[in-house]
Amino acid sequence: MARIIAGVASSHVPAIGAAIDNHRTEEPYWQRVFSGFEKSKEWMAKTKPDVCIGVYNDHASAFSVEIVPTFALGCAAEFPPADEGWGPRPVPVVKGHPQLAAHIAQSVILDEFDLTVVNKMEVDHGLTVPLNLLFGSPQEWPCPIIPLAVNVVLYPPPTGHRCFMLGRAIRKAVESYPEDLRVVVFGTGGMSHQISGPRAGLINSKFDKAFLDNLTKDPKKLTRMPHVEYMREAGAEGVEMVMWLVMRGALDDRIEEVYRFYTVPASNTAVGHIILENRPRAASRRTAAPKASKRVAARKAKTPTRRAAARAKLTMIRGR
Amino acid sequence: MAREQHDYNDIPGTFVFDQERSRQGYGINMFCMSLMKEENRKAFKADEAEYLKKFKLTPEQTEAILKRDYNRMLELGGNIYFTAKLGATDGHSFQHLAAVMTGSTQDDYAKMMLGGGRSVEGNRSKSGKVLAAKPARRAKPSKPAKPAKPARAAKPKAKTPSKARSKRG
Numbered sequence: 001m002a003r004i005i006a007g008v009a010s011s012h013v014p015a016i017g018a019a020i021d022n023h024r025t026e027e028p029y030w031q032r033v034f035s036g037f038e039k040s041k042e043w044m045a046k047t048k049p050d051v052c053i054g055v056y057n058d059h060a061s062a063f064s065v066e067i068v069p070t071f072a073l074g075c076a077a078e079f080p081p082a083d084e085g086w087g088p089r090p091v092p093v094v095k096g097h098p099q100l101a102a103h104i105a106q107s108v109i110l111d112e113f114d115l116t117v118v119n120k121m122e123v124d125h126g127l128t129v130p131l132n133l134l135f136g137s138p139q140e141w142p143c144p145i146i147p148l149a150v151n152v153v154l155y156p157p158p159t160g161h162r163c164f165m166l167g168r169a170i171r172k173a174v175e176s177y178p179e180d181l182r183v184v185v186f187g188t189g190g191m192s193h194q195i196s197g198p199r200a201g202l203i204n205s206k207f208d209k210a211f212l213d214n215l216t217k218d219p220k221k222l223t224r225m226p227h228v229e230y231m232r233e234a235g236a237e238g239v240e241m242v243m244w245l246v247m248r249g250a251l252d253d254r255i256e257e258v259y260r261f262y263t264v265p266a267s268n269t270a271v272g273h274i275i276l277e278n279r280p281r282a283a284s285r286r287t288a289a290p291k292a293s294k295r296v297a298a299r300k301a302k303t304p305t306r307r308a309a310a311r312a313k314l315t316m317i318r319g320r
Numbered sequence: 321m322a323r324e325q326h327d328y329n330d331i332p333g334t335f336v337f338d339q340e341r342s343r344q345g346y347g348i349n350m351f352c353m354s355l356m357k358e359e360n361r362k363a364f365k366a367d368e369a370e371y372l373k374k375f376k377l378t379p380e381q382t383e384a385i386l387k388r389d390y391n392r393m394l395e396l397g398g399n400i401y402f403t404a405k406l407g408a409t410d411g412h413s414f415q416h417l418a419a420v421m422t423g424s425t426q427d428d429y430a431k432m433m434l435g436g437g438r439s440v441e442g443n444r445s446k447s448g449k450v451l452a453a454k455p456a457r458r459a460k461p462s463k464p465a466k467p468a469k470p471a472r473a474a475k476p477k478a479k480t481p482s483k484a485r486s487k488r489g
Contacts, residue, residue, distance in 0.1 A: 153337065154338075192437075196400035198423065199331070199443055200333075201432055202440060203436060267415065268437075
């Protein structure tokens with residue numbers, strides 16, 4: 001059975017990609033940004049997922065205003081880097097996982113998420129910059145990546161709640177896939193930034209930090225936040241943080257925050273990054289059971305379930 | 321026809337690219353999209369007004385494009401990810417465009433960003449109805465009177481879970 005083991009969220013600022021492509025990562029300005037991802041790369045190298053699902057948005061690269069799908073799942077075998085006006089980024093072609101993607105599409109559409117299936121798509125910095133931040137700049141990306149493009153350019157984007165619930169549906173889909181695959185979900189974009197109009201340059205670190213805190217501890221609270229609040233507090237383009245909620249929805253309720261990084265600015269944007277791990281399910285059951293029934297176990301050799309252990313413990317206490 | 325009333329119309333200095341603007345600005349955005357091709361960039365640069373005739377644009381939209389009035393383009397239905405392609409065609413960086421839209425020099429704009437960006441305090445609402453963030457989020461009780469500090473001066477949250485390693489830039 002496939003399983004989602006962790007979620008990663010990261011800003012996808014295009015200037016970060018430009019700094020990588022133009023070999024400027026050692027400059028003090030950029031060092032401040034990249035140093036925050038050193039530990040993340042180590043984590044990723046250790047975690048070695050079999051597949052990643054990359055939740056990102058397209059920036060007038062693959063989708064113009066002609067067609068604007070709210071959720072578009074990349075089901076192709078390959079997704080070449082898009083030419084964003086300066087030639088395609090010199091990054092590897094993103095290789096998809098068509099079988100798992102098809103399985104996800106089949107499952108989530110029947111779960112009432114009417115997403116668009118895309119069999120030909122170029123991917124822009126929205127997807128490839130976070131890949132660089134977590135995988136570095138290899139010749140080939142180390143695993144297949146399924147892109148999931150979310151419209152956050154044309155208002156209204158899907159609500160935070162909808163994104164979260166799609167994450168849930170994706171989790172269900174992944175867990176019903178027969179092959180043993182360890183899957184990591186990326187949520188990208190954000191954090192606070194406004195790049196349009198006279199209010200451009202807006203940054204709200206207080207909002208961002210509260211968002212990171214709630215992403216770990218109380219994501220349901222975030223799912224109730226209306227778009228106007230994102231736009232007012234975190235900038236017109238800050239609303240793209242709803243994409244992080246797809247990632248969060250795909251994780252279990254209780255997770256471990258493994259790492260977090262925040263810095264201002266990268267170009268026009270606050271950079272936020274977080275790594276959240278699901279607790280290993282089977283293992284936690286195995287370790288929890290003997291703990292709960294420690295004393296009982298000493299008397300009674302066999303304690304098949306936690307509930308039985310608790311019952312036995314109760315009987316023991318009452319009997320005393 | 322006047323624009324419909326929306327809650328986000330109250331956000332100052334912001335043109336939300338909504339369905340109405342998308343309908344209105346289709347020509348602007350398709351024009352900008354055409355600049356992804358080198359031959360189109362050349363044709364546009366050779367005779368801008370003539371090139372623009374290929375697209376369904378109102379006289380106001382054509383004027384905004386010719387004058388490189390980026391805020392007006394947004395107001396008339398352009399979207400920033402599209403209009404940025406016009407900026408790139410002119411050889412400008414994104415920060416240059418941002419500076420133009422905010423009415424400052426690129427230097428001043430870059431300095432503002434390095435200093436933690438534009439504060440949200442005083443920039444939430446045109447009507448003044450929204451002065452501070454709603455207490456709905458887990459923010460420490462904030463005193464609206466207190467001026468917001470630039471991002472990098474902010475202290476790390478003590479509330480961060482102990483297991484989480486909080487690293488700052």
